[in-house]
Amino acid sequence: MKSFPVNKINSKEFRLCLINVVDRSYLDEAPLNLLYLADYLVKNKILSRKQIRIIDLDFEDPVKIVEKFEPNLIGFSVITAFYSLAADIANKIKEKYPVTTIIGGYHISSLPEKLKQPFDIGVLGEGEATLAELVSVFKKNKTSVSDAKLEKIPGITFINKLGKIVKTQIRLAIDTKKADALDWSLLHAEKIFQNQVFLVDGKPQVFKTVRIYSARGCPYNCAFCAHRVVWTGVRYFSAKKVVDEIEALYKDYGVQSFQIMDDTFAISKPRARDLIRELKERNLLGKVFFSHLFIRANLIDEEFVQILKEFGAISVFIGIEFGSARLLKRYKDGQLTNEQVKNSTKLFGKYNIFVFGSFMLFAPTETKEETEETYQLAKWFANQKNALSLGYSVTTPYPGTKLWTEAVDMGILDTDKLVWDDFLMFDLSSGDRDMTKIFFYNDYSDRDTEKIWAKFAKLSNHVQQKWESIPGWTESLIEADRQNQKLRAALALKQRAHDLFVFPKYYLRQILTKPEKITSYFYYFIKDLQRFNKKHK
């Protein structure tokens, strides 16, 4: 019988580490995915908050934290572009510390048949209930968990004793309407929000900003989007839950700015009105505002824009994608047209709502004329007074999408020889992209693709420069950056101090076995503290 080791026999001591695997460009963001998992485990009394340790790759070495915390299970949340990074971290941990590893997120949910070491178990789709059941089973079984026990858990994949990949039955989605507000205190305060600059009342100002969800899923099925491998249908959280969180974040942390991360936010007018009603009842309407709401231009009319304005929207994100009607029809679900994009952008402009427009390049079968159509639309967009930002990306065939199937059928992807790092649409930290790594060349040469990329970069810079010319904008950005650096430094110090109390046994062992190390730990801790005080006083 193949079994998965359980490292501790006392279920009260059972411990779980969670890691959100992202690269440096995303490390400032609160790990919302892990917060949902931890919150579910604590609310359902599967684990206490002390039994869960979220590892922050921004300033922590996961191997060292695992050595201190001695978890029974480690959960990795992983998207395709960061799979290699995740495998590297898991390998390093396993070299030093034998532990059962779980991978969840888009990558494994799209490719359950590709599960392999260093990961032992894959969680498919929505993770909360599945992880809770896995933890319960591992807690109950004192030394090992058998294949037979795992086979009964819906929503997972694992390799059985015969070396065969077993995929269990599909897990039903949780009832989002019954979910309570998240307990944000499961994260350190410094990790919850970031400082960002917004133009409010005509002036650039720095605001504490938090990302939240008000729903899961999207009614559309665009060929390049993998949302359906994780979310089923469109499921709203209750307006009460959403506003409970907004209220707590506003009152407890002084957060005024919220980014709602729903796949598509503006689907239903009655739903948006429910949220407005709830905000009004709590006396929050007008005190908080919302940016970057994902909308579909084909769902927008003037009434919807007015509702969003009343809700407190200051900016929206439109996935414009292509200027070509043929490409839109082929890859973007829901009959989107250039006219709808233009009309909705203008309508948002009429109500002083800014628009982030995103475009896609180099789709399969895309011709040079079609790329030019996209460019002309992007140029039109860049010259709108309410254009906030212009994003552009390489069409990427993510696993789990129709585009992936198309690329495999075209012989463009050899699924056994993929370099997962290439699935990062572009390097967010530099806005750069290695143009030798696009997926669909069609009749383009490398030189062509570089030229097109440069043309879009110019448009994007044009929009950015408009913002930089606003008096006080650059200074506000510098101030936001200074405050964010301070937050990160404070967070690192707080976590180290916190660990000292949470892992007394570890430090005691270090003092007894490696006294030189503990001296250096305290030395650097005090040095960090001095540096922090000097820099941020």
Ligand code: SF4
């Ligand atoms: S509308 Fe957005 S979230 Fe929905 S399927 Fe298309 S790309 Fe995905």
